[in-house]
Amino acid sequence: MASSGILVSRISQGNNHQSRARHGARGQVGLDPKRKKQRVYNMTRPAHLVLARKYRPLKFSEVVEQATAVRALQNAALEDRIGSAYLFFGPRGVGKTTIARILARRINCTNPQKGEPCNECESCKSIIDGRSLDVIEIDAASNRRIEDVRELRENVKFQPMNSKRKVYIIDEVHMLTTESFNALLKTLEEPPEHAAFVLATTELNKVPETILSRCQVFTFRKVPLHRVQEYMAHICKTEKIEAENDALFWIARKGDGSVRDSLSFLEQAISFCGNNVTAEKVRELAGVYPLELFLKLTELLMDPQTPSQELASPVMEIFDQGGDLNRFIWDYLDHLRILRYIRSGVEDSDFLGIPGSQIQNIKSRALNFDPARISLIFDEIHGLLTTAFFLKLRNSYESRILIEMELLKIHDRLKKPSVSALLSKIQKLSVSLAGQDSRRSEDLMADLTEDASQSATQQPGAGAGPAASNFRSPTAPGTRPGGSQGPSSAHSTDPNANQRNSGPAGAQNSGNDSQKSGQSDSIPIEDELQKQFLGTMVDPDSVPHEPDE
Known part of the structure; x- marks a missing residue:
């Protein structure tokens, strides 16, 4: 009974305390009309409506x-x-x-x-x-x-x-x-x-x-990027908010064709930037990696003289800032796709997914990028994602190790001469041999010999000797199988050669020989490409002729 009396007393004290608190609060509001007006104003104030x-x-x-x-x-x-x-x-x-x-x-x-x-x-x-x-x-x-x-x-x-x-x-x-x-x-x-x-x-x-x-x-389909950008520009004008076109572009790209998502991110950008929405602040808010980072990484991969530590510096910078390396790889793949299309002449902003100002910047910086090498980097980086998926990496440090080693491997692979580069030099050499550009023939010949020697040392099964020792002079190509005579026959040391060719038959034979010589100008170059680059050391001159029936 005593305990129940104590319980009732405590409950009564609590009720009295709550009653005094309520009456005291009411009394304070009644005695202070300014606070009462302020409270009523806050209750009737309309809530903010999102865009x-x-x-x-x-x-x-x-x-x-x-x-x-x-x-x-x-x-x-x-x-x-x-x-x-x-x-x-x-x-x-x-x-x-x-x-x-x-x-x-x-x-x-x-x-x-x-x-x-x-x-x-x-x-x-x-x-x-x-x-x-x-x-x-x-x-x-x-x-x-x-x-x-x-x-x-x-x-x-x-x-x-x-x-x-x-x-x-x-x-x-x-x-x-x-x-x-x-x-x-x-x-x-x-x-x-x-x-x-x-x-x-x-x-x-x-x-x-x-x-x-x-x-x-x-x-219902996704709304095109430029249409979302125009719609947000109209809203910003109505709300009296200054927004750069590139900033609205990045907001629309973040929305991925969704008008509601784009307006929600625009609301967030206005809260972050105030009444002046800039592209730089929007990229920072969206976590978009700067274009200069990707261009620098691509240039480092393309340059054979790049040190290994400098090649890994972009990845180390993102890792130290706590960035998402997986997203960095996907963004770099998108950048390589954009590079490939720009090198092919595509400049549509909606198709590429970047503002027009960045398209011109990439176009001026990527003039010396080989499209074939861009595709090679893309394939290797995409393979890196597959490897990371099967390895089930647990933290960003493991991803950093995998990315750095892959970049080093790509850089070593790009040091080797590509097939497209060799064919380009061969074409230029053929033009110079035909007499259209004789001033550069010696330089092109030296470049081709150097590339062929590198290919011979890198390909298994190639000849052990240097490539220059097996390379025939383009002015003395020799003969082809089947008995056709090359241009070297026109420079015979026989003193009676001119007399034998002075007659009508000799003139006709001379004309036929010169025609065959013109047709076989590029044949020795193809032979050397086959021997040095593909590793085949069979000399066509050593093949025995088939007897005539």
């Missing part, structure tokens, strides 16, 4: 892109041919739920303006405010059980309260269970005349075919 909700389209004409779905739904509304079930499929943030709400307002609008809702009647205002009892939005991810679908089937039988038709908007419909889909089949096939269904999903493959066959399916 994605503030600029959500209220009419079909305000929707960004998606012209196919908009035109079909407008025509159906004009001709009073609204279907009983629609299914909108597409990526996130492209307008599926927005168009579903506009369609619901157009169906129930009392004063429609052709294919658009008026947004002024009581029905439109109630739907916009979210207080309409006849437009029901259901999140299928949270209401996916068969009990929820059964409840929907029971409620759909009732007539609308204040509107012409009931509209059910089921978002993320692919999250429903198989039993829920089966329970919904009959309702979708034969719904009441006063009901309409709009289903939205991002994964069409998870929706059963039986559901798809009962709906009109519209495919």
Whole structure:
């Protein structure tokens, strides 16, 4: 009994303390009218509305892109041919739920303006405010059980309260269970005349075919990058915010074709940059690696004189700053793709995914980059990702070791002469031998001999001796198999050679010899390429002639 008395006493003391606190607080508010006014002001102050909700389209004409779905739904509304079930499929943030709400307002609008809702009647205002009892939005991810679908089937039988038709908007419909889909089949096939269904999903493959066959399916596509950029520029102008074009480009690229995601990131950029949104700050906020880093790394890989420590410096810099090395590799692959296209003459900003200013910068820096070597670096870096996936690296230090060793291997491989470089030098040498560029013949011959000697030392099975010792002079190519005489026969030491060739037959033979000589100018070069670069040491002159039949 004593303990219960103590308990009652403590409860009474607590209640008295709470009562004094409440009365004291009220007394303070009553004695201080300024604080009371301030508190009332804070309660009635409207909350900030994010850009994605503030600029959500209220009419079909305000929707960004998606012209196919908009035109079909407008025509159906004009001709009073609204279907009983629609299914909108597409990526996130492209307008599926927005168009579903506009369609619901157009169906129930009392004063429609052709294919658009008026947004002024009581029905439109109630739907916009979210207080309409006849437009029901259901999140299928949270209401996916068969009990929820059964409840929907029971409620759909009732007539609308204040509107012409009931509209059910089921978002993320692919999250429903198989039993829920089966329970919904009959309702979708034969719904009441006063009901309409709009289903939205991002994964069409998870929706059963039986559901798809009962709906009109519209495919929503990603919004082009330049269109998102123009839309955000219009919003920034309305909000009186200064934003650079390159900054809006990076924001639109971050959104990846989603208008909602782009506007959300624009809101974040405004909070970070203030009323002056710059490209540099947006790249910092988005974590985009600078272009100079990738160009420097590519130049280091292309330069055979680059020290090993300097080659690993970009990776070490990212590692020390705590950057994501896996994302760095993917961004570098994208940079190599852009390099390859720019070297091929492509300069479309939307296609390449970078601003126009960076395209010109890359174009001026990448003039000496061999496209074949760019493709080789891309293949090796892509193979690095495959290796990292199978190794299941646990931390960034392991990734750093793998990346540095791969860069060293690529650098060693690029030191070897490429086939395209050898063929280019051979073509230039052939031109010089033909007399069109005789001043550079000796330099080109020296370069070709040096490359051939490097290839001979690097290829297994090549000759042990130096390449220059097996290289015949282009002015004395010799003869080909089959008995055709080369140009060296024209420089015979026989003093009677000129007399024998002075007659008509000799002149004809001389003409034939000169024609054969012109046809076989490049043959010795091809022989040396085959012997030195491919490692085949068989001399065509040593092959015995086949006897004539």
